[in-house]
Amino acid sequence: MSVLVVTGTGTEVGKTVTVAALAAAAVVAGRSVAVLKPAQTGVAGDEPGDAAEVRRLAGAEVTAVELARYPDPLAPETAARRAGLPPVDPGEAAEAARTLAKEHDLVLVEGAGGLLVRFDGRGATLADVAELLGAPVLVVAAAGLGTLNATALTAQALRSRRLECAGVVVGSWPREPDLAARCNLTDLPVAAGVPLAGLLPAGAGALPPAVFRARAAHWLAPELGGAWAGAEPSAAGPAGR
Numbered sequence: 001m002s003v004l005v006v007t008g009t010g011t012e013v014g015k016t017v018t019v020a021a022l023a024a025a026a027v028v029a030g031r032s033v034a035v036l037k038p039a040q041t042g043v044a045g046d047e048p049g050d051a052a053e054v055r056r057l058a059g060a061e062v063t064a065v066e067l068a069r070y071p072d073p074l075a076p077e078t079a080a081r082r083a084g085l086p087p088v089d090p091g092e093a094a095e096a097a098r099t100l101a102k103e104h105d106l107v108l109v110e111g112a113g114g115l116l117v118r119f120d121g122r123g124a125t126l127a128d129v130a131e132l133l134g135a136p137v138l139v140v141a142a143a144g145l146g147t148l149n150a151t152a153l154t155a156q157a158l159r160s161r162r163l164e165c166a167g168v169v170v171g172s173w174p175r176e177p178d179l180a181a182r183c184n185l186t187d188l189p190v191a192a193g194v195p196l197a198g199l200l201p202a203g204a205g206a207l208p209p210a211v212f213r214a215r216a217a218h219w220l221a222p223e224l225g226g227a228w229a230g231a232e233p234s235a236a237g238p239a240g241r
């Protein structure tokens, strides 16, 4: 059983849809999968969060676990404080992942926002969870101008904590990539110091789940359980290839 922590260079970069693709490729390959979202913010009541979205796209075989949710769409520390609720403890998050790893071939842990977003008043972050687990961290990045700096900063933060970076994935590859995006196919791995390990085509999250599951492996490199050979998604978009 293995645990993979998934962070991003920020929020809204495509972590959830990337986690869903990782889960789908593993399910299709006959592996058991759990997704853990330690801190879900910006959802209230019984609204579906990221873990539920992963299960919707990757299949009901996926075990989806959320440790805490807070209504304000903010960093978990801030959202917990404003809600008067206890923050997520990184030790509890790591223990939850270990427990899931006893019964699943693959456990995917999705952060909230970027790597150093605070969980609690002590400044604990997803990096602390990864350190406690000794788990590699996959970085999900944006495609276009600005992503090189954000990716390099995230990779540097991982290295400074002696955390293994499992690669960088572009969370939403545009149908008509501009000059910066096209150059980033070469420059992103240099900025990150690790290989480019996948491209999620823009719109992938909106595909019918059956199509998403059938295509997910094409978007991820073999080291992530996929069959992506480095080509850009076809212009036909995520459904086509």
Ligand SMILES: Nc1ncnc2c1ncn2[C@@H]1O[C@H](COP(=O)(O)OP(=O)(O)OP(=O)(O)O)[C@@H](O)[C@H]1O
Residues within 6 Å of the ligand: 008, 010, 011, 012, 013, 014, 015, 016, 017, 018, 050, 111, 112, 113, 114, 171, 172, 173, 200, 201, 202, 203, 204, 205, 206
């Ligand atoms: N490849 C994609 N296909 C379809 N929609 C996408 C894709 N990437 C991102 N989005 C959309 O952008 C929004 C943010 O994506 P996503 O939820 O994956 O971000 P995130 O990095 O997981 O954010 P958070 O920090 O809240 O977890 C969502 O509404 C999602 O539908």
Ligand SMILES: C[C@H](N)[C@H](N)CCCCCC(=O)O
Residues within 6 Å of the ligand: 011, 012, 040, 041, 042, 072, 073, 074, 075, 076, 112, 113, 114, 117
């Ligand atoms: C609400 C959002 N979708 C995420 N769940 C939380 C993102 C926190 C980002 C904090 C920050 O980097 O400014």
Ligand SMILES: [Mg+2]
Residues within 6 Å of the ligand: 015, 016, 017, 050, 110
């Ligand atoms: Mg998400």
